[in-house]
Amino acid sequence: MKQAKATAHTRLIKILKQNSLNITESRKKILQLFLEQDGALAHGDIEKRAGEKFDRVTVYRTLQTFVNKGIVHIIPTADNAIRYALCKDDCSEVGHDDHHIHFVCDNCHTTYCLDDIVTPDIRLPKGYSGRHVEMVVEGICKNCK
Amino acid sequence: MKQAKATAHTRLIKILKQNSLNITESRKKILQLFLEQDGALAHGDIEKRAGEKFDRVTVYRTLQTFVNKGIVHIIPTADNAIRYALCKDDCSEVGHDDHHIHFVCDNCHTTYCLDDIVTPDIRLPKGYSGRHVEMVVEGICKNCK
DNA sequence: ACAAAAAAAGCAACATTGTTGCAAAAGAAA
């Protein structure tokens, strides 16, 4: 128990250090939320679950920092409620390199990173050049079927 | 000149009638914005371009009505600025049926419906079932290359 | 372990965006 906790804590520190981020309470807490979470988190979720302890502004700034560092990525949705999820690909300060697709459940609204499913290549019309592809599938998830 | 204007006006009326919507000034004006526009419109754009004449709330409600009727569809983006574009597929009150992909220019931020490019089929993990696929490509558009 | 320097957090004030209820106005129907 104490060992597991120590290990989890070490992991947080390691990730923050790797990204040249100072170790602070809010960064540890918010990063922990992502690590212990299966799906993605909306800003509101994070604010509710970490925000009792931290200022709203701190949550905004921490998420922004994490996105800039390539620790989390943004999942665009049609409901004006951006979700964030841990990056599992080769993302860094230089740029994101997430190529997986996302799944949003119509029923429970859980948002999943389907890390094993790669965004397909698209042939664009003449004159357009693509840099990044975002793909979100809506439907019923494994827990709601 | 007068003829062209009359024709455009007729077209507006026709679309609204087809969707069993009453003909009102705000619906005509906002629908017109979409018809004379190449790319998609963010809510803010519409508010700026129609909002001097109409209340903000009316713009929200009109867009909501258009989405419900299948006249326009929502394009999800990562910047908390939902864009709307005319539906060109078989959308109706019953449901949307848009299968094309979207393109957002990194430079000019114009959002295009690439109506001819169909969203690819995706093989989902066991237990997941897809209903709809959203695909947005980011890059440089034909006007900015 | 301590002091100095740097970075982050908290706070307050503000801006933008989105929602709701209700009265007034506009549109459709007769």
Added chain:
DNA sequence: TTTCTTTTGCAACAATGTTGCTTTTTTTGT
């Protein structure tokens, strides 16, 4: 034109996001 129905505008509010500045925390160097 009159009546009925729908839509709009308005006001008030809620939620979300941003900025400047002060205080606190964290790091660094001794």
